[in-house]
Amino acid sequence: MFSKIRENNQTVLFRGNRFSDWPNITARGPIDSLSLSLKDSLGEMIEFIKKYHGKFIAGFISYEFGARQIGVPVHRLTGAIPAVHFRAYNHFELLANSELSNSSRSEPFNPIIQKEEYDKNFNKIQSYIKAGDFYQINYTHPLKSKTNLSARDIFHYFRSKNKVGYTAFIEDDGWAIHSFSPEQFIKIKNGDHSLSRKSDLKILCSELKNLIKNHLY
Secondary structure, eight states: OEEOOOSSSOOEEEEOOTTSOOOOEEEOSOSEEEEEOTTSOHHHHHHHHHHTTTSEEEEEEOHHHHHHHTTOOOOOOOSSOOSEEEEEESOOEEOOOOOOOTTOOOOOOEESSOHHHHHHHHHHHHHHHHTTSOSOOOOOOOEEOOOSSOHHHHHHHHHHHOOOSEEEEEEETTEEEEEEESSOSEEEESSOOSSSOOTTOEEEEEOGGGSOEEEEO
8 A cells, every 4th residue: 555645753774894895875865655464465565665766765574474474473563563664755865974972861671571482482493493393593581671762863872872783773653663784684786777678687686694705696
């Protein structure tokens, strides 16, 4: 489903540093956006990307949406965050870094599950791996904190504390995503990036945690 553009909370930020080759990009005022639920089809996302090919497109695909495409059962998403969200912009700005002063603070993050529940889930994960059902499982659980900072200020604050080279921020009404990574998972370089010519296109995939690096042509 294509969503109506709202005036507020439509800025996206991409920030690099000396540990990466990312420029510092800020994009404002999208010309269109797309939000999908787990029930929506992949074709709607592809249609959106084709429609705005050549524009600056920023967004995300949730793990749950990707897993659903290959038939893996997933839990339903809670809260306001969509399963897929993309925005198309006519242009973007290259800017210098902007970080908060050291006076900005937030309370420590604390888990909302009890240690007994964590230990139970951890032992279950170990049993799956030992049985050969999985070779790796990323176990995540929610953390809670309090702050008087805005979502964007939180992003800049944690960038000042976390020096990884690939960071991004996107927000909308009721939700925000802060992305921090030491590696770029997928990079497209060389050749013509058009949808009709792929002969010179090189896609580099670097597995997170720097375990292996693949080159796909």
